[in-house]
Amino acid sequence: MSYKAINLAQKFGLLTEQWQPKVIAEMNDYQFKIVKLEGDFIWHDHKDTDETFIVMEGTLRIDFRDGAVHIGPGEMFVVPKGVEHKPYAEREVKLMLIEPRGVKNTGEEVGERTAANDVWI
Amino acid sequence: MSYKAINLAQKFGLLTEQWQPKVIAEMNDYQFKIVKLEGDFIWHDHKDTDETFIVMEGTLRIDFRDGAVHIGPGEMFVVPKGVEHKPYAEREVKLMLIEPRGVKNTGEEVGERTAANDVWI
Numbered sequence: 375m376s377y378k379a380i381n382l383a384q385k386f387g388l389l390t391e392q393w394q395p396k397v398i399a400e401m402n403d404y405q406f407k408i409v410k411l412e413g414d415f416i417w418h419d420h421k422d423t424d425e426t427f428i429v430m431e432g433t434l435r436i437d438f439r440d441g442a443v444h445i446g447p448g449e450m451f452v453v454p455k456g457v458e459h460k461p462y463a464e465r466e467v468k469l470m471l472i473e474p475r476g477v478k479n480t481g482e483e484v485g486e487r488t489a490a491n492d493v494w495i
Numbered sequence: 496m497s498y499k500a501i502n503l504a505q506k507f508g509l510l511t512e513q514w515q516p517k518v519i520a521e522m523n524d525y526q527f528k529i530v531k532l533e534g535d536f537i538w539h540d541h542k543d544t545d546e547t548f549i550v551m552e553g554t555l556r557i558d559f560r561d562g563a564v565h566i567g568p569g570e571m572f573v574v575p576k577g578v579e580h581k582p583y584a585e586r587e588v589k590l591m592l593i594e595p596r597g598v599k600n601t602g603e604e605v606g607e608r609t610a611a612n613d614v615w616i
Contacts, residue, residue, distance in 0.1 A: 377557075377564035379550075379572045401545040401573050401593060404525070424522040429500075436498075443498035451500045452522050472522060472593070 382408065382430060386468050388495050393487055395471055395479055396495035407471040408495070415461040418481035425453045425473045432467035436460070445469075503529065503551060507589050509616050514608055516592055516600055517616035528592040529616070536582040539602035546574045546594045553588035557581070566590075 385398050385408055393415075395407040411434065427434060428450040436443050436453065437460040445451050453459050480488045506519050506529055514536075516528040532555065548555060549571040557564050557574065558581040566572050574580050601609045 375559070375562040377559065377562050377572070379564055379566040379570035381567075382569050382571065399547070399571060399573050401547045402576075402595075406547075406571070426520070426522045426527075438496070438498065441496040441498050443500055445500040446502075448503050449500035450503065450520060450527070451498070452520050455523075474523075 382470070385495060386410070386430065392466070393479075394489050394493075396493050398470075398495060400475065403475050404472060405475050405492075407473075408468070409471060410466055410468050411461060411463045412466040413463065416480060416483055416485060416487055417458055417460045418483045419456055419458045420453075420473070420477055420481050421456055423455050423474050423477060425455075425471065425477070427451050427453070427461075428470040428472070430468040430470065432463060432465055432469075434467045434469060435462045435464075437462060503591070506616060507531070507551065513587070514600075515610050515614070517614050519591075519616060521596065524596050525593060526596050526613075528594075529589070530592060531587055531589055532582060532584045533587040534584065537601060537604055537606060537608055538579055538581045539604045540577055540579045541574075541594070541598055541602050542577055544576050544595050544598060546576075546592065546598070548572050548574070548582075549591040549593070551589040551591065553584060553586055553590075555588045555590060556583045556585075558583060 395409040399406040429445045434445045516530040520527040550566045555566045
């Protein structure tokens with residue numbers, strides 16, 4: 375049988391829009407998603423799950439109510455469930471998200487930043 | 496509060512031995528582990544879970560009973576649960592593993608490659 379690795383750079387090359395996460399792989403009921411971000415996201419949380427950010431290019435800032443974390447290329451951070459956070463990117467950032475299938479990017483909030491879910495690339 | 500990203504290169508710099516995965520982060524009941532490999536692993540499978548490999552440096556080959564996959568830097572692959580596989584690295588490979596907490600590196604097999612579990616770095 376023929377097996378093929380998933381090349382992240384090749385997958386990022388297929389992304390045309392910012393703020394639209396696309397699924398590239400699944401592990402059990404978790405999904406690996408890639409996304410390009412630039413500018414401000416909204417405050418939100420995920421009541422039932424942690425959320426992992428792994429940055430490939432650029433620097434992502436995630437604001438919390440009591441601080442912030444800067445995540446640069448080759449760095450990762452896990453936002454604990456229930457913790458309000460707001461991603462921000464001064465310049466475009468490429469990153470991978472890991473979270474359970476079905477998690478909405480904006481949590482309970484719905485707005486212009488809410489993206490279609492479970493779209494593969 | 497002070498929040499700090501996990502720097503993968505810095506964590507790899509702390510690894511002293513090959514074949515000894517160390518935990519660097521948790522997301523719900525999943526763990527992110529880093530490991531350096533070189534040479535041959537054993538045939539094994541994980542009956543209850545998929546297992547994700549993300550390669551940082553070098554090229555990992557994973558043999559299956561009916562083929563193989565080569566995973567280079569910036570590439571990933573998810574081995575489905577129950578599928579027998581045997582990792583192999585001609586030269587040292589640095590990679591990240593993602594799998595549920597408690598999964599043994601050698602699956603049901605136990606031998607000289609079986610590593611201590613749940614050791615953080």
